Amino acid sequence: MSTANDYILRMERICKAFPGVQALENVDFTLKKGEIHCLVGENGAGKSTLIKVLTGVDKPESGRIILDGEEIQARSPQHAQALGISTVYQEINLCANLTVAENILIGREPLKFHSIDWKEMNAAAIEILHRLLDIDIDVTKPLSSYTVAIQQMVAIARALDITSAKILILDEPTSSLDANETQLLFKVMRKLKVDGVGIIFITHFIGQVYEISDRITVLRNGILVGTFETDTLPRVELIAKMIGRSLADLDEMSSIKLESSKRIAIDAILKAKSLGRAGSIKPFDLELHSREVLGLAGLLGSGRTETAKILFGADKPDTGQIEFNGKSVTDFSPLGAIKRGIALCPEDRKAEGIVDDLTVRENIILAVQANKGWFRYLSTQEQYEIADTYIKMLNIATPTADQPLKNLSGGNQQKVILARWLATNPQVLILDEPTRGIDVGTKAEIQKLVLKLAEEGMACLFISSELEEVLRTSHRIAVLREREKVAEYSGEVDENTIMHAIAGSEI
């Protein structure tokens, strides 16, 4: 049994409310020295709020935070850092155009005769990276020349070096990393663990939770579900605790898929012939059929999003042509696509999907209204009818249709974007990473919905970096590698084959 003294951090009975939401209710959280502690939960569970309370972004209404035996209340993230609590966010806030060394030592550059001692600075940066993280890279190159993973390491190194951090918070650091990069990050985390740093790790990837963590704390709807030893908690139970319902939903789905894959595809509704765009995607052929989900697999940067945008018609191709229902497409614009009956849920929900200050209702009717134009404005009555239909159909959690979209959680925002497109009544639905950064429960809901829509006659293109998800949802799978379509599979195919196609290696 551990005594209270083992804990480097204790958060006791933390409460925090936002207008209309109890974000945290009497949540306890503990962190040991040299521990990797995963914080998991669906979107809107209160993970971010807990971190914000700890790092001084938000003030708790009640509760105590005890760091190293002393009660603290961070006033700001800077203050938290001074206390020994460092945070590395999903979006890296470093200067991409400066060198690695500059980024690590910015504001604390070693000086010689009132100017920066570059030699000393580079040496210091190399030393810091080696000592703290055990990685060796050329620190004189600009940060942007490195992968996101390395950039994240640099952010960690900087965070750790400023003060001797007791606690490191990693907020979804792996969401944009590939498998190798993730391993690199894990190596660093293990090293820090040995050095005695307590790490709070937030992730949506259950596999990673089991790979790296010692303990898991599960939150749901602002309430602590429990803290568990990772070794003693089976995965299925963890997911059940996170979503608070049975996993029968997920099983049910595979049977739907098998049934619908028996369908014989009729003529292609969308046909791409040697379609390509310089610097974006090499020419490819692709067909989308009604009543079928085509999965698009490939690594980040393999040209998945580019393929989606060119098929949708937002990007104009240089070569080849698209045929929609047998007719050649000439109008390359989102509006043209809507008029044809194609919909695209973009990958970058924040930048290209949501209009956060508008209400849920206005967000849902936006594409329909764009198609109707300025002067055939939907009456308020019609707007509510459309919005309410989809809020009910997609089970969108919002108090009213008049709620600003920014008040909703990520998963619900994604559903609103989906609703916006379903409201246009499309024949082809392109979903670019529709499940990124959203909780397990909503993920399953969206996968089920895609299959149901295909069942009802829609042609779907499903893009995801989670191969398992692509396999589970698609009837046919195309694989992209280095901005080129390299393979296409239909019928029975195993995960291994596709992995090799993605990696470009022989079986």
Add this chain to the structure above:
Amino acid sequence: MMHKKTPLTWRKITENRLFFPLVALFLILLFDFIFIPGFFAIENRDGNLYGSLIDIMRNGSTVSLLAIGMTLVIATGGIDLSVGAVMAISASVAGILMNPSALKSEVFFVTDPTYTFQPLWIVIGVALIVALFCGMWNGFLVAFMKIQPMVATLVLMIAGRGIAQLITNGLRVQITYKPFSYIGQGWIILPFSLYIVVFVLIVTSLLTRKTAFGLFIESVGINFRSSFFSGIKEKNIKFTVYALCGLCAGIAGLVACSNVKTSDANNIGLFNELDAILAVVIGGTSMSGGRFSLVASIVGALVMQAVTQSMYALGVPPFALQAIKAVVVIIVIMLFSEQFKGFVRNLGAKKKEVKP
């Protein structure tokens, strides 16, 4: 799902867009009520009403007109610095069409109040079309050439007064044509220019709220990439708001030059673009774009004018006026900061007992 109106609470009231602009206006009028005797007196002369309050509305009409167009531009995340110059251009066009003597480089004073070179509808029509073209030029630069709004409209802000001078041959044009002076100086119980403001406000409100135009403006202002992917032609939206802003500036220019009976390319609309921008800010529209309220902007314009009018009434010398106005504006803007707004909103909330 039910869409019932929630009961009126302090929070609901303070969250209304009009709340803070109206409070600001009220405070200034309260100040006037206490310190300036007779400020609220309204005189009835032959059925027409006169007084300081009426003057605020009448003198505020040019900035109000500018604020209407400016609100739409700012709601898309842009800004139009050229409206003052466009006012001058519109005034010069109108002036020269009524009194072309300046073109002959010989200034003769027309004293005949019935004389005009072109009929009134051509004078107004051409002036407004020219102003519309000025706005379209701005819109073209911003929407299609992707030039930053501040830079794009700065071009016309500087060049506009030069163009206005070219039109009038560098001279000030006297306007004596009686029917034209009615625009700025006529009264039908209330000043005629007030009816113009109300008319433009109603037309613009209908245009933005009874069509999808307003929704598209807000959507583009909040997130133009999301709007683009949703099929909104964001370039067309931007182009249109700048064109409308130019048109509003043109109307304001006619009111202004009718009021002073002169087309003075150097002084008409001078610094009015800044007043209009401030009016929009006081009206609560974010400079980064998004939600807008035309009525709130008009209240903002009245706040600006009420400050000026109060200073006149207090006998503040004209040279000190700008400095004092700036101080008042700073106070008003600080009252509008999110911190202060949050403080006021929470006044109504019940204090939670904090137990030790």
